[in-house]
Amino acid sequence: MGTGTCQIEKDRMASSILIEVDAVRVVFDFGRGISQRIYEFSLKQDDIQHIVISHFHPDHISDLIPFLHAGLYSPDDLRSKDLNIYGPSGIREKIGLVLDIVGPQSIANARFKVNIHEITDKRFSINNLEFEFIRLSHENNSGLRFVHDGKVYAFTGDIAFDEKEINFLKDSDCAVLNVGGLKDENIIDIAFLTQVKTIVCSHLYRDLDEDRLNSMAKKKGYIGRIVIGKDLMRWTDIR
Numbered sequence: 001m002g003t004g005t006c007q008i009e010k011d012r013m014a015s016s017i018l019i020e021v022d023a024v025r026v027v028f029d030f031g032r033g034i035s036q037r038i039y040e041f042s043l044k045q046d047d048i049q050h051i052v053i054s055h056f057h058p059d060h061i062s063d064l065i066p067f068l069h070a071g072l073y074s075p076d077d078l079r080s081k082d083l084n085i086y087g088p089s090g091i092r093e094k095i096g097l098v099l100d101i102v103g104p105q106s107i108a109n110a111r112f113k114v115n116i117h118e119i120t121d122k123r124f125s126i127n128n129l130e131f132e133f134i135r136l137s138h139e140n141n142s143g144l145r146f147v148h149d150g151k152v153y154a155f156t157g158d159i160a161f162d163e164k165e166i167n168f169l170k171d172s173d174c175a176v177l178n179v180g181g182l183k184d185e186n187i188i189d190i191a192f193l194t195q196v197k198t199i200v201c202s203h204l205y206r207d208l209d210e211d212r213l214n215s216m217a218k219k220k221g222y223i224g225r226i227v228i229g230k231d232l233m234r235w236t237d238i239r
């Protein structure tokens, strides 16, 4: 849904992914502008029942405030179904702060509950879809991985260029890489070392040159392809 960062700009909201697999719908990360993107996908409050947070930087969590506030007060789209929020240890305290801002009284009297799931194990499931939630290097950040139709999907949250990230991504079919401050050379090295079939670059602070990245990665021995992410891009359109 979003491919940007904390940087405020017109065409990129904070990095976020909408996962729709069979009857399971999950939003991975919920920073600036994601409530708006959900609306642009014609989804209603009650369509979103599961949110996974990679870590607690504002660009991954901040839009929970307008989203919950709208669910409580927006006459057009009041929430009636429970909202489940999953994240690393500390999530209870952080979501507590969010709920405090939205209004403890309003939440207590709401027609729905907010259930917080602290993922201390490396696995959890939502309606039979199994997720791996793997602690990575960058500041309590966890990556999300799942298998569907024999294909492996891996999403990084934020990224650090190190062995943990490489192992997390290795040989997956589709990875959304939150490249953040990585240099082109680092992205190319990640592509080569992981051999992910399709890498979608997200969490972009700057414009990346897709052709240049692909030709340099190919020279190095990478056999997949690198795609520069755009907001509202769909996997079904690019795969």
Ligand SMILES: [Zn+2]
Binding pocket: 005, 057, 059, 060, 157, 158, 203
């Ligand atoms: Zn971030």
